Amino acid sequence: MSHRRPYRRESEERRREDLIAAALDLVAEGGLHAATVRAIADRAGVTPGLIRHYFTSKEDLTRVAYQRLMEDMIGDSASVLLHAPADPLARLARFVAASVSPPVADPVAVGLWAAFLHDVRRDPAMREVHTTNYFSFRNMLQSLIAALPREASEAQLRRESIACNGVIDGLWLEGSILPEAFATAEIIDIALTSVGAILNVALAAAYQPDRTQT
Amino acid sequence: MSHRRPYRRESEERRREDLIAAALDLVAEGGLHAATVRAIADRAGVTPGLIRHYFTSKEDLTRVAYQRLMEDMIGDSASVLLHAPADPLARLARFVAASVSPPVADPVAVGLWAAFLHDVRRDPAMREVHTTNYFSFRNMLQSLIAALPREASEAQLRRESIACNGVIDGLWLEGSILPEAFATAEIIDIALTSVGAILNVALAAAYQPDRTQT
DNA sequence: ATTTGAATTACACAGACGTATAATAAGAAG
DNA sequence: CTTCTTATTATACGTCTGTGTAATTCAAAT
CATH class of the missing domain: 1.10.10.60 (Homeodomain-like)
Incomplete structure (x- = not known):
């Protein structure tokens, strides 16, 4: 039966x-x-x-899912560099632009990220995943900055990468939460100009959009 | 009985x-x-x-609580200006510094903010609270920028306030999530330097810490 | 003192939650 | 075709959730 x-x-x-x-x-x-x-x-x-x-538990699944999310986000950023130009300035420009536009910047991604944030603060295992990925992203950024044709001390590089990471994160956040308040092109332009101003390089002028993708 | x-x-x-x-x-x-x-x-x-x-419901309480949280955060930022210097540059510097240091920047505050973020995206009422407060903060910032002794078009002001708001938000976020990774003084210095670079003014030099508070 | 209105407590209810354990069937091995 | 392993389903349990309603007790008004 x-x-x-x-x-x-x-x-x-x-x-x-x-x-x-x-x-x-x-x-x-x-x-x-x-x-x-x-x-x-x-x-x-x-x-x-x-x-x-x-x-072993729902908590276990949650942790694994968060780790997957972080890996994917970092991967999206890094994959941009695969088809990027050789010129250091253009490379940095494309990386910055990609970080504040889809699919990296996306309401769903921000929602996901925020949903886990509390557990990140509480659970040491999740906290480590966050820290690792944060520094991974910042180091990518710092490498791109270090490759620029100019003189910069290590300490200055550190400060600059923190600052640029801040701009990117902030614009990523706002652009994703209030997507209708900004055009994607506007956010990209603001990001490039700001990062350029912080590093004292003409970043916006060096930007060449990726034409191999949509 | x-x-x-x-x-x-x-x-x-x-x-x-x-x-x-x-x-x-x-x-x-x-x-x-x-x-x-x-x-x-x-x-x-x-x-x-x-x-x-x-x-009327738990959802109602949640909405009201979120509104209170936002009002408090905006209030903390605005109250800084009450005892701020008259010099526009020094005023801006103090505002920026306050926005990336306690009590505005604080792990608990970020945790709270993130916890509500998902509902913000979903619930129109909460969404409006967010939008209102976001623009309220950005307008405060834009007013401070507009008061600087220099020439700037309205469009440029808008772009600059978005950019500076981005830096502030990003540093606020990172400094609060990983407080042990940055000294408060370092974050303040980076914020001032970055905003100064974006606006092309000597902001860090104009910063005078508030000695009336802790 | 007594009355009266409403702020507050107490209790009940149906559903959803994560978890534990037993029953079953899919698919490989022989 | 039969056997065996285990991936998968099924079911039950105790707890917690938000909500609805009735019973109380506070405090002001009379």
Whole structure:
């Protein structure tokens, strides 16, 4: 009499991937509290019990999902440099522009990032993921700045990368939260001009949009 | 036989105030999900039912609490200008410095702000509170910039205030999330130098710390 | 003193939460 | 075709959630 739901067996990797993606989806849509065990399982097309088969607890899944989110965001930024020009100034310009425009700057991404922020402050494991990725991004930026044809001490480089990172983060935030208040082109232009002013280089003039993508 | 808990009647204003404060406290400590009706009531020293006597729903209380948070943050920034110098450059410097140091920049404040961010994106009412306060802050900044002794078009002023606001927000964020990674004095110095570079004025040199406070 | 209105407490309810455990069936191995 | 492993489903449990409603008790008005 019992009609048990039919199912397919999948690889562990695939199942974990699906569950992580489902969790991030739900957090993006409805905040952390929307990503319940039942909702995640439903979105991933499995039953709730399976989550505890692949993750020791919901907290465990949350941590893994956050790590995945961070890796993706860093990856999006870094991938810009793959097809970037050789000229250091143009490279920096493209990196800055990419960091304040989609897909890096995006309401959903900011929502996700914010949803996890509280746990980041509380949970040491998540805190370390954050710290690692923050410095990873800043170091990318610092390398690009260091490559510019000019003289700069190490201490000055550090200060400049913090400052530029600040501009980028701030504009990333505002542009993503109030997307209708700014045109993407305007945000890019402001970011380039500001970073240029901080570094005392003509960054906006050196910017060449990437024409290989949309 | 029934031992009913004794209580004092309080003014509506006082009770609402206490409940709002309790809610913000709990959100700061444990995120939005920690601010349950029962926990809020407990913290405020009342029973859960009372919340629905002063607020039509928990969502209502949440909205009001967020509004209070924003007002307080804007107020902290604005109050700096009360005892600020008359010199426009020094005024701007103090405003910028205050925005990236305590009590404006503070891990708890950032945690609170982030906890509400998702609802801000979703709920139109909360969204309007955010927008209003964002522009309120940016207009304060723009006024300070406009008061500087130099020539600047309206369009340039807008761009500069967006850029400076970006730097401030970004440094506020990073300094608050990773307080141990930066000294407060360092963040202030970076903020002043960066804003100065964007506006092309000697802001760091014009900074005079407020000695009337701690 | 008594009455009266409403601020406050007390209790109940239905649903959702994360978790634990037992039952089943898919798919590989023999 | 049969056996065996385990990925997956199913179900139950206790707790917590927001909300609705009735019972009380405070404090002011009379």
